[in-house]
Amino acid sequence: MPAGEVRRPGSGARWSQERRLEFIEFRLLWEGKINRAELVDFFGISIQQASLDLAQYMELAPGNLEYDRSNKVYKAKRNLNLVFTQADSRTFLDQLSRPTAGTLTNPLSFMRSIPPYDVVRYPTRSIQPGILMRVIWAIRDGEDIDISYQSMRRPAATRRWIAPHAIAFDGSRWHVRAWCHENKDFRDFVFARIQQVRDARKTEIDPQSDLRWHSLATVTLRARSGLTAGQRLAVETEFGMQDGVLKISMREALIFYFVRHLRLDGDADSAIGTHLIEWVNEDDLRHLIRDVAGT
Numbered sequence: 001m002p003a004g005e006v007r008r009p010g011s012g013a014r015w016s017q018e019r020r021l022e023f024i025e026f027r028l029l030w031e032g033k034i035n036r037a038e039l040v041d042f043f044g045i046s047i048q049q050a051s052l053d054l055a056q057y058m059e060l061a062p063g064n065l066e067y068d069r070s071n072k073v074y075k076a077k078r079n080l081n082l083v084f085t086q087a088d089s090r091t092f093l094d095q096l097s098r099p100t101a102g103t104l105t106n107p108l109s110f111m112r113s114i115p116p117y118d119v120v121r122y123p124t125r126s127i128q129p130g131i132l133m134r135v136i137w138a139i140r141d142g143e144d145i146d147i148s149y150q151s152m153r154r155p156a157a158t159r160r161w162i163a164p165h166a167i168a169f170d171g172s173r174w175h176v177r178a179w180c181h182e183n184k185d186f187r188d189f190v191f192a193r194i195q196q197v198r199d200a201r202k203t204e205i206d207p208q209s210d211l212r213w214h215s216l217a218t219v220t221l222r223a224r225s226g227l228t229a230g231q232r233l234a235v236e237t238e239f240g241m242q243d244g245v246l247k248i249s250m251r252e253a254l255i256f257y258f259v260r261h262l263r264l265d266g267d268a269d270s271a272i273g274t275h276l277i278e279w280v281n282e283d284d285l286r287h288l289i290r291d292v293a294g295t
Helices: 017-031 036-043 047-060 089-101 129-141 229-238 252-262 282-288
Strands: 065-068 073-076 143-149 158-169 174-180 185-190 194-202 216-223 245-251 277-279
Touching: 017 036, 017 047, 017 073, 036 047, 129 143, 129 158, 129 194, 216 229, 216 252, 216 282, 245 252, 252 282
Parallel strands: none
Antiparallel strands: 065 073, 143 158, 143 194, 158 174, 174 185, 216 245, 216 277
16 A cells, blocks of 8 residues: 555545645634544544644644643644635535535545534435446447437427437536437436436447537626615625626536526516526527527
């Protein structure tokens, strides 16, 4: 095993010393203290290795911690000079919420003591593992696949050949990005509505010809008109706007979902609190918004 790397018991995963140093800093940042036993328990390393890691951290980030002999812990000093992590609230809250949402197991989280919390669980769409596997294989091997697909535009499932080349998540659903041989264009297919993959063949479709997928556009947002100065400042702070705007770059093929998710094309006269932001460059990008086949 390479020097500085360990295997966590039962995980089969390698952990570099840099990852352990990141763990030390995470605990200092969010919990204000750490001891050697935490490193031993989390990474399955020896006490000696934990001591070496703490010594290495103190060398690379001098002044960040001090040893409290009475409590036998290393305590964070004020004004931490972060070297391996960032003071990012999203990182902390993501680690807090994902185990509850079922998307991250607790052993992969650096958190130990956590505040009381809960997460709203929304219905999830089931994707058959066998179908996911066949789609991934088709993307990897450059194949068309013959699928049975239930579109909400049709009363019953139909068969069609598609050439998948990517997958995408729109915030609530996974889609397959593919050339549709029936409609002669690139479009999105909701993964959960693919009922069966019947056959496969070598494709003649070049994924690079999907210009909407490979082209980027920037959506510019701002606090909606009609807000008071105080309300506008609150919205700008909440969304991390710079100079009153927030610019987000994304694939042209995904702008439809972004707009729908944020309801940017909703009623401008709706009550404050329903729509807090508005789309600045809508006229420039409106041509990218269309009904997505298969939704």
